[in-house]
Amino acid sequence: MSRFKVSISRKFTVLLFIVLLLTSLVLSTSFYFISTSTFDNYVIPQIDKSLTTASQDIYKNLNATHAQQTLNKSEQSRTNVEYYFQDKKKQLEVETIFLISLKDDKATVLTADHGAKLQYDEEISINSAMKQAAKGKTGLSDIYTDSHGVHKTAYVGIPGSPMIIGVSADVGFIQDKMNNIMWTSAAITLASLIVGMAAAIFMSRKITKPITKLAAYSNKLAEGDFTEELNIKSNDEVGQLSESFSRMSHRLKEMIGQVLNTSGTVVEDSNDLKERVEVLNRMAERSAESVEAISKGSTTIASTALDNSRAMEEINLGIQHIASAAGEVTEQISEASAEATGGNEIAQSAVQQMRQVQEASIHSLQQFRVMNERSLMIGEVVQGITEITKQIQMLSLNASIEAARAGEHGRGFAVVAGEVRKLSEQSKDLNEQIREFLLGLQEDMNRSVAEMNHVNTEVASGVGKVVEAGNAFNHLLVLIQSINHSVQSVSAATQQISAGTEEVSASVEDTAQITAKSQAGAELLAENSSRQHEELEGHAQTVQHLYEQAIKLQQAVQQFKI
Structure with a gap:
């Protein structure tokens, strides 16, 4: 824990938190005041102008007799004024139109538009705008809050009487917007702080993590352990430092390796x-x-x-x-x-x-x-001659058969056929002799x-x-x-x-x-x-x-x- 109190990560995180906090507060306050100024300079003047115009219009078209009779508590006149206010409310799109009596430092409601939250004979708080209207000038109240909501009212006095016409506009949305702006500013501040803190922690870890690795690596080098490799991937100054540190360790490793080899050689040579x-x-x-x-x-x-x-x-x-x-x-x-x-x-x-x-x-x-x-x-x-002789014998036999069929006419042909048969038989015998002679000759040749x-x-x-x-x-x-x-x-x-x-x-x-x-x-x-x-x-x-x-x-x- 003591190491973390003096670490770069904690210093960086605290510094960034303070910067983000101040920046968020300045931005949120500026945003709030700018929003308030926008409402004060643009929205409220428009509401004031609208209420002043509406109040003058209502005053000009109001039946003074009915108003006076309402002061005298005439029910009919009060009803007539009430419906008149109701028509003007719809026409001018305001929240409430009412008529009050200002006497003895008391403001009493004489009548109001039909459906208004103000009740007959209800006492309301007196403000400076009412007193200004009683003097014959149009008065505009500040934004105020009562039991019926958040309002801004324009007052017009009826000359010669204690009666004052009030025209109110619902400005609760301004209060809501201001609250929203305030909460939005707070949320933005908180979100900025959260995001900033996360970013600060992330960045601090991104910065300190390689430094921590580098410190651990240097401790191992100090203990004489050069077996591990420094692996830090970064393109910033820490990456350059780790790269130069890695080159230094490699050179030391090579130098120590050479010293080891040399010492071993010296021991071997001396031995x-x-x-x-x-x-x-x-x-x-x-x-x-x-x-x-x-x-x-x-x-x-x-x-x-x-x-x-x-x-x-x-x-x-x-x-x-x-x-x-x-x-x-x-x-x-x-x-x-x-x-x-x-x-x-x-x-x-x-x-x-x-x-x-x-x-x-x-x-x-x-x-x-x-x-x-x-x-x-x-x-x-x-x-081959033997085969021919066989065919001749067949021919002679066929000739003899044909001569026998011819009878007397074929005798001469039969004689010729007989002679041919005799010649063929003689050829056959001679061929047999030649064949036997050749067989003997072939045997003699084979033996030779x-x-x-x-x-x-x-x-x-x-x-x-x-x-x-x-x-x-x-x-x-x-x-x-x-x-x-x-x-x-x-x-x-x-x-x-x-x-x-x-x-x-x-x-x-x-x-x-x-x-x-x-x-x-x-x-x-x-x-x-x-x-x-x-x-x-x-x-x-x-x-x-x-x-x-x-x-x-x-x-x-x-x-x-x-």
């Missing part, structure tokens, strides 16, 4: 450096141990150098023997290579001849297949084709075997040549090794001398290794301190959440 220094320290210790071992080993190397020299002489003799044997093997492999080359040429010639035989067998197989096809065609022709296929298969197999033999000879030739090259390389290598062993023998003698020098260098290296170990220990302490500082930096930066 790595620490490990490396430890490794170097261990390596220095091992180097010191190695130097001692080298010092001890150099003595052993010097003692074994002489033994190595004698062993190298023996190795040299063995290598020379290997070189002479390798020369003999090279000569034998050269002879085998020549023989393999001749065998390869013979195998290649056999391969060529087998391929020619394969081509001839394939050609023969094709010829046999053509002959088989042609024998099949001959069989089809023989089949099968045999040629078998021969062709065997030839192809032989060609493959001969090709394999040729390939084997080629491979053998390549192997022999490879072995020859290898043996030559071995011979050359043995010669080089022989020369190298002589050089090694010489270098072994030099090694003994170098070993003595190495022993002196090993002692100096031991001293340097001791100094290096001391320096590494100092570096290790420095790296340890750097690692501890990097850990503290990382712990401090990890308080921020991004």
Whole structure:
């Protein structure tokens, strides 16, 4: 509650409420007085003029005798005046027309229009307008209120008598209008205050809500929480402030992220450096141990150098023997290579001849297949001849039947038909023989084709075997040549090794001398290794301190959440 008392929202709301209240009061008061002035300057003068005119007209047309008799309480005259007032009321459209007697500071109603609320012999209040009318002038009363309503009356005195004619107009609507204006002004004021307060609260919240968000966001930033995003949509100064604040937080977030990454890298690098220094320290210790071992080993190397020299002489003799044997093997492999080359040429010639035989067998197989096809065609022709022979027999049979029907005239035709039948039977027999011969020929051709296929298969197999033999000879030739090259390389290598062993023998003698020098260098290296170990220990302490500082930096930066 204390925070709300000093908040911008409350200040803004109170200020706007005061401004609206003063503005509403000024506007409502102005409206009220302007409305009152309008009635006073325009409406009431018109009513006064209308009442004055009506009263003068009634006075001029009033029967003075009847009026005097009414003062003397004549009932008939009072009735006549009453109906006269009734006619004028309708004619002039006024509220009430009445006649009063003003005596002894008392105003008494003598008569009024028919239907008026004023009663006969009723006393009414005296006002200044009545007194002015009694002096012979037209008097106009102010707006007054009595038991019959709100009125404004014009009075005209009858000279020579205490009687006064009164013409009243109902001005209650003015009072109603004024009341309405007053209440309307109050309502407008209240509505303005309500709307203004709502608008003030709305505007204040619209202004303070992003500021509140901004304050909460800044508090989280102050606590180190950068995980949330500031989302304030506004085009005013608050929006610009939030945008600049958001840019600032993003830059801080990036900077802290970089610091986090850098701190992590520093921790990792310092840890790595620490490990490396430890490794170097261990390596220095091992180097010191190695130097001692080298010092001890150099003595052993010097003692074994002489033994190595004698062993190298023996190795040299063995290598020379290997070189002479390798020369003999090279000569034998050269002879085998020549023989393999001749065998390869013979195998290649056999391969060529087998391929020619394969081509001839394939050609023969094709010829046999053509002959088989042609024998099949001959069989089809023989089949056609057989069909023709059957038709000839049918024709001869039909001819015999027709000759028998012809009797004597058809004998010659019957003889011819018989001869034709005999020829057809002979053709049939010959066709059967040809058919059997062709069937036998076809079987022989099929067997020949099968045999040629078998021969062709065997030839192809032989060609493959001969090709394999040729390939084997080629491979053998390549192997022999490879072995020859290898043996030559071995011979050359043995010669080089022989020369190298002589050089090694010489270098072994030099090694003994170098070993003595190495022993002196090993002692100096031991001293340097001791100094290096001391320096590494100092570096290790420095790296340890750097690692501890990097850990503290990382712990401090990890308080921020991004």
